[in-house]
Amino acid sequence: xxxxxxxxxxxxxxxxxxxxxxxxxxxxxxxxxxxxxxxxxxxxxxxxxxxxxxxxxxxxxxxxxxxxxxxxxxxxxxxxxxxxxxxxxxxxxxxxxxxxxxxxxxxxxxxxxxxxxxxxxxxxxxxxxxxxxxxxxxxxxxxxxxxxxxxxxxxxxxxxxxxxxxxxxxxxxxxxxxxxxxxxxxxxxxxxxxxxxxxxxxxxxxxxxxxxxxxxxxxxxxxxxxxxxxxxxxxxxxxxxxxxxxxxxxxxxxxxxxxxxxxxxxxxxxxxxxxxxxxxxxxxxxxxxxxxxxxxxxxxxxxxxxxxxxxxxxxxxxxxxxxxxxxxxxxxxxxxxxxxxxxxxxxxxxxxxxxxxxxxxxxxxxxxxxxxxxxxxxxxxxxxxxxxxxxxxxxxxxxxxxxxxxxxxxxxxxxxxxxxxxxxxxxxxxxxxxxxxxxxxxxxxxxxx
Numbered sequence: 001x002x003x004x005x006x007x008x009x010x011x012x013x014x015x016x017x018x019x020x021x022x023x024x025x026x027x028x029x030x031x032x033x034x035x036x037x038x039x040x041x042x043x044x045x046x047x048x049x050x051x052x053x054x055x056x057x058x059x060x061x062x063x064x065x066x067x068x069x070x071x072x073x074x075x076x077x078x079x080x081x082x083x084x085x086x087x088x089x090x091x092x093x094x095x096x097x098x099x100x101x102x103x104x105x106x107x108x109x110x111x112x113x114x115x116x117x118x119x120x121x122x123x124x125x126x127x128x129x130x131x132x133x134x135x136x137x138x139x140x141x142x143x144x145x146x147x148x149x150x151x152x153x154x155x156x157x158x159x160x161x162x163x164x165x166x167x168x169x170x171x172x173x174x175x176x177x178x179x180x181x182x183x184x185x186x187x188x189x190x191x192x193x194x195x196x197x198x199x200x201x202x203x204x205x206x207x208x209x210x211x212x213x214x215x216x217x218x219x220x221x222x223x224x225x226x227x228x229x230x231x232x233x234x235x236x237x238x239x240x241x242x243x244x245x246x247x248x249x250x251x252x253x254x255x256x257x258x259x260x261x262x263x264x265x266x267x268x269x270x271x272x273x274x275x276x277x278x279x280x281x282x283x284x285x286x287x288x289x290x291x292x293x294x295x296x297x298x299x300x301x302x303x304x305x306x307x308x309x310x311x312x313x314x315x316x317x318x319x320x321x322x323x324x325x326x327x328x329x330x331x332x333x334x335x336x337x338x339x340x341x342x343x344x345x346x347x348x349x350x351x352x353x354x355x356x357x358x359x360x361x362x363x364x365x366x367x368x369x370x371x372x373x374x375x376x377x378x379x380x381x382x383x384x385x386x387x388x389x390x391x392x393x394x395x396x397x398x399x400x401x402x403x404x405x406x407x408x409x410x411x412x413x414x415x416x417x418x419x420x421x422x423x424x425x426x427x428x429x430x431x432x433x434x435x436x437x438x439x440x441x442x443x444x445x446x447x448x449x
């Protein structure tokens with residue numbers, strides 16, 4: 001626990017108590033006797049100025065509660081929408097991990113690709129595993145490379161002004177292991193190796209944005225070669241598009257989909273090796289067996305960041321989950337405070353108007369009329385608070401717009417549900433003292449003063 005935060009919170013709490021306790025204390029030390037005698041008269045409901053202050057405070061509580069309820073509701077709806085986002089692949093029973101490889105370990109690229117191929121082959125031999133494949137980046141973890149590209153045959157652009165796309169190196173089985181949907185053409189195969197024509201697969205976002213109205217199959221993308229272990233790029237390679245796949249969720253759940261290009265690790269080697277493994281059983285139970293077969297090949301090879309896709313998904317939503325939880329807690333507290341505030345003011349008003357209520361009852365007012373008399377005052381405060389809260393929430397949601405996924409900042413459904421909930425709570429808070437007022441014995445009420 002941070003002592004500074006603890007002291008700050010303690011000082012703030014004490015200061016708030018002193019400030020809000022000092023005002024009525026000072027006021028009590030300077031009574032106006034004539035006013036006090038007038039306030040004690042029959043039928044008086046207390047000083048009008050104080051009554052207005054109490055009403056403003058209650059309306060302010062309702063407004064704040066409404067703003068927080070709307071904000072919390074938007075974040076909750078956004079969070080559930082984000083968690084149900086289509087990933088573009090099947091995340092069930094998929095285990096991922098990284099294989100850190102030093103840049104200078106394999107001087108020859110063929111040795112690097114052979115090593116990665118052998119590691120994956122040994123992992124595939126583990127009982128319970130239905131498939132494994134290597135890639136330079138994992139799902140939901142972003143692209144390791146963003147590469148400028150030029151579509152061959154179109155107006156030439158210098159590299160500084162070219163559009164860019166995500167660039168991922170994968171083994172051919174990557175799409176099968178994850179269950180990525182093939183839209184058109186073919187995926188990568190074992191025949192796409194060094195020395196054969198360079199080929200690429202693009203995602204639907206890439207096809208829609210840059211090949212609208214055209215068939216991307218057979219088109220060529222000019223992209224500079226990525227040299228393993230070197231910050232310098234090589235010459236441009238004309239990658240022929242041979243297939244289009246569904247959009248794999250490469251970014252976090254809060255991120256946006258990006259146009260992407262996939263090429264074979266054999267044709268574009270990388271030392272950034274990550275492995276995706278699909279199992280027919282609980283993938284966590286295979287961790288030991290996977291480490292064992294990797295270390296049988298190379299005792300010095302580290303196996304790091306072992307996680308399932310579901311764990312990666314939950315981690316990527318961690319910040320959104322925290323924001324949603326905090327604002328929801330604050331909204332619940334504000335709702336409770338507004339209910340207590342309304343109940344307290346209405347109860348105090350009933351006590352102040354006990355004599356008046358007794359007179360009305362003695363003159364024949366029905367219980368329902370007395371209930372509505374008290375309810376009207378309380379619901380008027382709640383309505384004023386809701387109106388002010390609506391204006392405030394329109395400003396608040398503009399600040400939240402960048403944090404929302406799949407829901408508008410001024411979603412009418414969320415605002416309507418927040419207003420209905422707050423109105424129901426306010427009605428309940430008013431009804432309890434209203435019902436108590438309606439059950440007062442007129443004789444007892446008239447004797448109170």
